[in-house]
Amino acid sequence: MRMASAQSVSPRVNLSFEFFPPKTPEGADKLRAVRQRLYARQPEFCSVTFGAGGSTQEGTLQTVRDILAEGVDAAPHLSCIGASRDSVRGHLRDFQAAGVKRLVALRGDLPSGYGIGGEFHHARDLVAFIRDEMGSAFHIEVAAYPEMHPQAKSPLDDLQHFADKVRAGANSAITQYFYSAAAYRRFVDDVRALGLDVPVVPGIMPITNSSQLLRFSEVCGAEIPRWIRLRLQSYGDDRESIRAFGREVVSSLCEELIASGAPGLHFYTLNQAEATLAVLDDLGR
Ligand code: FAD
Numbered sequence: 001m002r003m004a005s006a007q008s009v010s011p012r013v014n015l016s017f018e019f020f021p022p023k024t025p026e027g028a029d030k031l032r033a034v035r036q037r038l039y040a041r042q043p044e045f046c047s048v049t050f051g052a053g054g055s056t057q058e059g060t061l062q063t064v065r066d067i068l069a070e071g072v073d074a075a076p077h078l079s080c081i082g083a084s085r086d087s088v089r090g091h092l093r094d095f096q097a098a099g100v101k102r103l104v105a106l107r108g109d110l111p112s113g114y115g116i117g118g119e120f121h122h123a124r125d126l127v128a129f130i131r132d133e134m135g136s137a138f139h140i141e142v143a144a145y146p147e148m149h150p151q152a153k154s155p156l157d158d159l160q161h162f163a164d165k166v167r168a169g170a171n172s173a174i175t176q177y178f179y180s181a182a183a184y185r186r187f188v189d190d191v192r193a194l195g196l197d198v199p200v201v202p203g204i205m206p207i208t209n210s211s212q213l214l215r216f217s218e219v220c221g222a223e224i225p226r227w228i229r230l231r232l233q234s235y236g237d238d239r240e241s242i243r244a245f246g247r248e249v250v251s252s253l254c255e256e257l258i259a260s261g262a263p264g265l266h267f268y269t270l271n272q273a274e275a276t277l278a279v280l281d282d283l284g285r
Contacts, residue, residue: 075104080105128169167196178223207246
């Protein structure tokens with residue numbers, strides 16, 4: 001196992017953990033236990049996905065209520081594609097009544113075959129709507145793509161659209177996951193060159209399962225560097241080796257990101273504690 005080099009890590013870097021709403025009572029119990037283990041690392045907040053992977057929107061609100069009741073700040077994700085203003089207004093009111101102070105505003109994805117219906121077309125429209133309707137009631141996070149959103153025309157076009165979301169009122173950003181610290185640094189430099197000073201927090205995907213990672217990455221446009229892909233493939237079904245290698249890769253990435261000034265780390269936990277805790281152990285966090 002590798003050891004973190006003391007001077008390259010920060011025990012105080014901000015953390016956030018992302019969960020998806022569980023679909024069964026057993027899943028909810030399991031997630032409660034996972035959260036307790038992760039709370040020991042004192043996250044700034046935990047976020048809960050919305051409508052992703054077939055999860056229900058009511059599940060998001062319930063999970064957010066559970067987290068808030070546990071004394072931790074909770075940020076629901078809210079996607080707008082295919083939604084009406086009335087339905088979004090309803091979600092915002094529910095979040096506010098539950099005590100939510102921060103949310104992650106997204107476009108979302110329609111299942112293939114759906115046209116672009118609804119009253120919102122891009123996340124920027126949602127950010128502007130939230131500011132119009134609710135003023136500064138919420139701290140708004142938006143998504144960022146250091147390796148470009150898969151539907152964008154070009155990296156520059158995507159960057160401009162990211163800037164639009166910030167100018168519409170977003171306070172900070174969480175990135176899609178990636179395994180190239182250089183792509184992150186470049187993106188942040190480009191954002192700063194546009195005169196925008198929003199924090200851009202890297203999204204971190206721990207590596208525990210190679211086929212799942214390769215499948216996800218195909219869909220969301222995250223690049224798995226060739227050397228990582230080949231190593232993962234060479235382990236076949238040897239989950240122990242995949243985990244050990246994944247831990248090493250992700251811990252080194254996080255160290256590099258922190259050393260280059262990342263303001264925090266947002267972990268895509270996939271409702272599991274182990275892999276995230278292993279990386280945090282390596283970081284001394
Ligand atoms: P946008 O910022 O609207 O961008 C989408 C695309 O449209 C980009 O290619 C952009 O360049 C382009 N674009 C933007 N504005 C314009 C314009 N004016 N004209 C032309 N093109 C434009 N999905 C879920 O369903 N639920 C979740 O909970 C969820 N959580 C996520 C959390 C994070 C941190 C991230 C990074 C992603 C998450 N996603 C989630 C996935 C996200 O919904 C998809 O990546 C989606 O395809 C884009 O959402 P967005 O908010 O980035 O969209």
